[in-house]
Amino acid sequence: MPSRSIPPANTTAQPSQSVLRHFATKFIANRSGPLLIALIVYIVVIALIEPRFLSLYNIRNVMLQVSVAGIVTIGMTLMIISGQIDLSVGFLVSLAACVMATLLNLDMPVVVVVLTGLGLCVSLQALSGFVISRLKLESFIVTLGLMAIYRGIALLMTNGAEIPLDRKFQALGRGRWLEIPIPVFIFLGVCAIAWFILRHTVFGRQLYAVGENNEAAHLAGVNVLKFKIQVYALHGLLVGLAAMILMSRIGVGSPNMAAGLELETIAAAVVGGAALAGGRGTVFGSFLGVLFLGIISNSMNIIGVSTFWQYIMLGVVVIGAVIAGSRTKDKS
Amino acid sequence: MAEAPLLILRNIVKHFGPNKALDGINFHLNAGEVLALCGENGAGKSTLVKTMSGAHAPDSGEIILNGVTYPALTPRLALEYGISTIYQENILFQHLKVYENLFVGRELRTKQGLVDRPLMKERAREIMRMLGADVPIDAIVSELGGAQQKIVETARAVNSDAKILIMDEPSASFGKHEVELLFKVVERLRDRGVGIIFISHHLEEVRRIANRVVVLRDGKTISDKPIAEVQEQALIKDMIGRTVEEVCHHICSATDEIALEVDNVVAPGVNNVSLTLRRGEILGLAGLVGAGRTELLGAIFGRKPIESGTLRVQGSKQRFKSPKDAIDAGICLITEDRKIDGLFLNQSCLANIHIPYETKRRGKLVNWPNARDMANDMVAKLRIKVGSVEQSVKNLSGGNQQKIILAKWMATQPQIYLFDEPTRGIDIGAKQEVYREIQTLIEAGCAVLIASSELSEVVGLCDRVAVMKNGQITTELAGADITEHNIISAAL
Missing domain, CATH: 3.40.50.300 (P-loop containing nucleotide triphosphate hydrolases)
Incomplete structure (x- = not known):
């Protein structure tokens, strides 16, 4: 597009202008708009302080670092929209990785290992979903308990030690295609699929309905029990996927390898605009959220800020995002 | 002074x-x-x-x-x-x-x-x-x-x-x-x-x-x-700001075809209730708060499983395990408190209107142009005052919220409408519009069951009135016997 200031005599520029305005208004109305602006401002500031931040190497690094948490964040977003929360993800990832690592070291075929890992996560999540919604329990409490249980099982299984993979199963986490790490493709693919599910499927629309008002959804004909089990199972699939990638990337299965992942992913989803009360959240928002948190820790490393300060910065961003979110909600 | x-x-x-x-x-x-x-x-x-x-x-x-x-x-x-x-x-x-x-x-x-x-x-x-x-x-x-x-x-x-x-x-x-x-x-x-x-x-x-x-x-x-x-x-x-001849008036259009038959139904709060509802008919459920009206509507709609007794919808025997089954059989329930279990308050009018429809349709994908057209049609038909269907329902007036609920059910084309306090907390203008819609429903051959504490509404609107007390129907009134006095004396 020519950016001359001479006004064109014909009206061909008109439609593109209105398209531009359309996108501008849509962007402002979009809840993720302010977050995207904040992220861009942050990137610009960091890049001015330390140009290496925008190097191809570093961008690739950030994307690789956020992909595991990103995949789980998408699962967590689905859970949060449906009015649930899952504190057990960190240790479920660890447990699944330990199980898979053990099987790999027994020289099981990769197919069996993968299916076992995914199957374990899906079935454990579906089971907890069933128990939670059938008995009408608080997901917060139950998954808090499960977090401890998974941790205990993983520790018992491994005696607290790491299980090295001895260069097996490396392609998934360390492979590249067109110089871009495979996990990044998987993460972006997960985002795209989740976006499609939320936006264009009846399941996705019901997810918001169930999260906002469980009883109203039940009365509108949604089989809430079956529905929630499906949400948990879907979430479990993503957790299993993340476990495989993480294990492959770092080359070990360890009972503490993903400790703290639950808080990281909840924080990312909340920064992205998901509401713990349910009924609100977007894939794009969570994508930005996880990216923002990843960029913060990466950038601080690059400019040499101590890890201790990073925690404080992380907390400030999470609380700041919640405050910003509540302000925009008031205005509308 | x-x-x-x-x-x-x-x-x-x-x-x-x-x-x-x-x-x-x-x-x-x-x-x-x-x-x-x-x-x-x-x-x-x-x-x-x-x-x-x-x-x-x-x-x-x-x-x-x-x-x-x-x-x-x-x-x-x-x-x-x-x-x-x-x-x-x-x-x-x-x-x-x-x-x-x-x-x-x-x-x-x-x-x-x-x-x-x-x-x-x-x-x-x-x-x-x-x-x-x-x-x-x-x-x-x-x-x-x-x-x-x-x-x-x-x-x-x-x-x-x-x-x-x-x-x-x-x-x-x-x-x-x-x-x-x-x-x-x-x-x-x-x-x-x-x-x-x-x-x-x-x-x-x-x-x-x-x-x-x-x-x-x-x-x-x-x-x-x-x-x-x-x-x-x-x-x-x-x-x-204008005169109104009557707050609610009603033209009888009841047929002989039975739409719903409730036979000796026992459920939590409902004690052995039988009633029949014909197509084109409005049956009122009167009684004190706690008499079992809401519970009866809930039992018919499959909210809580029925302990004993039978339900027949258009002649065929039904056993609803959940509201989903009732919706499939062509029943809908407009609940007592729209904010508690009727609406998704933070969501758009569009989302509210199309959820039951999509759920009943059992489709996998949402056809957005279609859904939007349907919502726009409903909004126009029920004269719901909204800027656009994308607007959140939270800020609508009570009357418009109630019409959104009516719209979401009308989209599923039910044959039997169960109303629990259909005009609670909405103003007179909106009340009349709700009454008018109910009239349109029965003229189209739907059957309507209304539980209401507002006696003028029950008297003005219903062809027959069943009065409940302690979970049972104690009296049934029809025609000229439907008076506030008769209802109160049966309810107490």
């Missing part, structure tokens, strides 16, 4: 952005009177209440309290003068006991500075005695009925030495009996010289309790008359 009024409002004007919510309000409140404040939703009642409680500052005008003129009140000032407000929504602490609620924030203390429970209980008992109310002061509030909870709120106002009590639709969800309980308390307070401003959509209640009626419309004071001079038709005309 009698003593000076407790409160005088002069030319109160309040804008919200470009909207004029109050446009020169003038009225006064005397000690020892019940002043009914009437008007449609959006007439400015809530804004006016908030002006008097100090939550809003008016843009211009004067508020005269005890002879002192103020441009605006603050919540603190209002409290100091003894202006207490009981809002529509219950603000009691549900898990605390009655007497604890009366003293929240002003607990009585012993000399040692500890909470003096015996003294608080004694005071609470005194207040209840003074109000002539039979509310156990040791009960947990959540265990009390709606009317008793309102009485506790009233008692709390009394405990803070209220001279002016503003009650915003206190009886919106009550049956006749409960309303009477509350009114006895209101009368006691009035006789002790408290000035009471009473807001209600129920004209019967206004007539029963008020000494004077002030009507608001479009933020202006339209009329101010003693109750003796108030005529219902004139009052309605003042409220909506």
Whole structure:
């Protein structure tokens, strides 16, 4: 597009202008708009302080670092929209990785290992979903308990030690295609699929309905029990996927390898605009959220800020995002 | 000349952005009177209440309290003068006991500075005695009925030495009996010289309790008359600005075809109920609150499984395990409280309207253009006032919210409509539109079952009326036997 200031005599520029305005208004109305602006401002500031931040190497690094948490964040977003929360993800990832690592070291075929890992996560999540919604329990409490249980099982299984993979199963986490790490493709693919599910499927629309008002959804004909089990199972699939990638990337299965992942992913989803009360959240928002948190820790490393300060910065961003979110909600 | 009024409002004007919510309000409140404040939703009642409680500052005008003129009140000032407000929504602490609620924030203390429970209980008992109310002061509030909870709120106002009590639709969800309980308390307070401003959509209640009626419309004071001079038709005309022949009228279009047959059904709160509902017919369910009307509708809709008995829909026997099954069989339920289990409040009109449809259709993908067209059609057909279907339903008026619920069910094309309090908390204009839609439904051959506490509605709308008591249908009325008197005597 020519950016001359001479006004064109014909009206061909008109439609593109209105398209531009359309996108501008849509962007402002979009809840993720302010977050995207904040992220861009942050990137610009960091890049001015330390140009290496925008190097191809570093961008690739950030994307690789956020992909595991990103995949789980998408699962967590689905859970949060449906009015649930899952504190057990960190240790479920660890447990699944330990199980898979053990099987790999027994020289099981990769197919069996993968299916076992995914199957374990899906079935454990579906089971907890069933128990939670059938008995009408608080997901917060139950998954808090499960977090401890998974941790205990993983520790018992491994005696607290790491299980090295001895260069097996490396392609998934360390492979590249067109110089871009495979996990990044998987993460972006997960985002795209989740976006499609939320936006264009009846399941996705019901997810918001169930999260906002469980009883109203039940009365509108949604089989809430079956529905929630499906949400948990879907979430479990993503957790299993993340476990495989993480294990492959770092080359070990360890009972503490993903400790703290639950808080990281909840924080990312909340920064992205998901509401713990349910009924609100977007894939794009969570994508930005996880990216923002990843960029913060990466950038601080690059400019040499101590890890201790990073925690404080992380907390400030999470609380700041919640405050910003509540302000925009008031205005509308 | 009698003593000076407790409160005088002069030319109160309040804008919200470009909207004029109050446009020169003038009225006064005397000690020892019940002043009914009437008007449609959006007439400015809530804004006016908030002006008097100090939550809003008016843009211009004067508020005269005890002879002192103020441009605006603050919540603190209002409290100091003894202006207490009981809002529509219950603000009691549900898990605390009655007497604890009366003293929240002003607990009585012993000399040692500890909470003096015996003294608080004694005071609470005194207040209840003074109000002539039979509310156990040791009960947990959540265990009390709606009317008793309102009485506790009233008692709390009394405990803070209220001279002016503003009650915003206190009886919106009550049956006749409960309303009477509350009114006895209101009368006691009035006789002790408290000035009471009473807001209600129920004209019967206004007539029963008020000494004077002030009507608001479009933020202006339209009329101010003693109750003796108030005529219902004139009052309605003042409220909506046009005459209405009848609030609800109805043309019978019942057929002989049976749509729904309930046979000896037992369910939680429902004790051996049988009824039949024909296509094109409106059957009313009357009774006191707690008589089992809501439970019966819930049992028909599969909300709780039926313990024994049978349901037949269009002749075929059904056993609903969940609302989903009932929806598939062509039944829908418009629940009692749209905000609790009717709407997805933070979501758009579009999302609200298309969810049951998509769910019933069992489609996998949403056809957005289709869904949008359907929602737009519904909005036009039911004359729902929204800017666009993308607008959130939270900010719609009660009447428009109720129409959204009607729209979402009409999209699933049910044959049987179960209404639980179809016009609760919506204004007269919207009520009439709901009645008109119900009329259209039966003309199209649908069957309608309406549970309502509003007797004029039951009498005006229904072809037959079943009166419930203790989970059973005790009486069935038809034709000329459907009178308020007959319904009440069967319900008590």
